[in-house]
Amino acid sequence: MNYIFYLFTLFAILSEVSAQYLFKKIHLSNIKNYTFNYNKKLFFILGIILYALTGFFAYKLLHYKEMIIVNIIWHIFHFIILFLIGYFIFNEKLNFKKIIATIFGIICIIIFITDESSTTSHH
Numbered sequence: 001m002n003y004i005f006y007l008f009t010l011f012a013i014l015s016e017v018s019a020q021y022l023f024k025k026i027h028l029s030n031i032k033n034y035t036f037n038y039n040k041k042l043f044f045i046l047g048i049i050l051y052a053l054t055g056f057f058a059y060k061l062l063h064y065k066e067m068i069i070v071n072i073i074w075h076i077f078h079f080i081i082l083f084l085i086g087y088f089i090f091n092e093k094l095n096f097k098k099i100i101a102t103i104f105g106i107i108c109i110i111i112f113i114t115d116e117s118s119t120t121s122h123h
Contacts, residue, residue: 005064012057012074017081019050024090073112076105 022043029040061070083102086092 002064005061008057008060008064009070009074009077012054012061013077013081015050015053015057016078017085019047019054020082021085021089022047022050028090069112069115073109076109080105 026040026043026047058070058074061074064070065073080102083098087094
């Protein structure tokens with residue numbers, strides 16, 4: 001598989017996770033303060049731009065693998081990273097089911113990444 005696939009996957013994940021992080025920061029500040037100040041507006045606009053970049057990277061990923069494989073790999077990585085951010089940065093609670101689901105997600109990533117039969121020949 002082409003290293004560009006992994007690069008676009010990384011960019012898609014980073015842009016989407018960053019957008020979600022900014023939206024969570026806005027949400028947490030809204031709980032404490034109901035005004036929508038300059039920082040919140042900036043975070044909101046940056047989040048929207050990051051989501052647009054996510055769409056661009058998702059489009060580019062389709063040149064390297066089938067749509068269903070691209071989305072599963074990308075979203076499982078995305079969910080695992082958000083799981084860790086939620087736990088370590090935002091102190092969100094974990095339970096046994098969430099941990100088991102994350103382990104299954106990691107297993108799915110390994111299976112899909114090692115399945116070379118889903119590689120497309122377009123570049």
